[in-house]
Amino acid sequence: MTSILFEQYLQKLDVSMRSRGRKTALILDNCPSHPSIRTLSNIELFFLPPNTTLKTQPMDADVIRNFKLHYKTQLCKARLASLDSNVPFKFTVLDALRAIKSAWDNVKLETIVHCFSGAAKYCEEHFDI
Structure with missing residues (x-):
């Protein structure tokens, strides 16, 4: 998965969560395809520290x-x-x-x-x- 695909997926998921009135949290590792996206309103991203x-x-x-x-x-x-x-x-x-x-x-x-x-x-x- 590329960072572009992942970002597109997160944007669609955020729209879906917003339309349902739901919020969610995703815990992500430090994989390069996991970019930090600040424009998500209904998804909060938590990045795990390296080497854990x-x-x-x-x-x-x-x-x-x-x-x-x-x-x-x-x-x-x-x-x-x-x-x-x-x-x-x-x-x-x-x-x-x-x-x-x-x-x-x-x-x-x-x-x-x-x-x-x-x-x-x-x-x-x-x-x-």
Whole structure:
């Protein structure tokens, strides 16, 4: 994603929030495509400090690691099945999408909740929330 696309997305989201009479906050990392936009009326942007990934971005820790483990398991099972049947390995985009869905379905809710509880505590200690 480029900073231009992200800014356009935020502008549209801001219009949508304004039309519904809602306000929202987005917590962003320091990725270059996350520009600071001062013209948003119904969205407040909070930028995380650098080098706090594991504390404030739990998706980078357990959730994504867990998802990748499940995805790679699906990929290995497909590869082993092709070896067992002496058929050349073929993994289509549709196969990948199915493996992605299966991998995400196997990430437990408890894993997600556990990751975010640590991030919430960190944010409470370091941000005026």
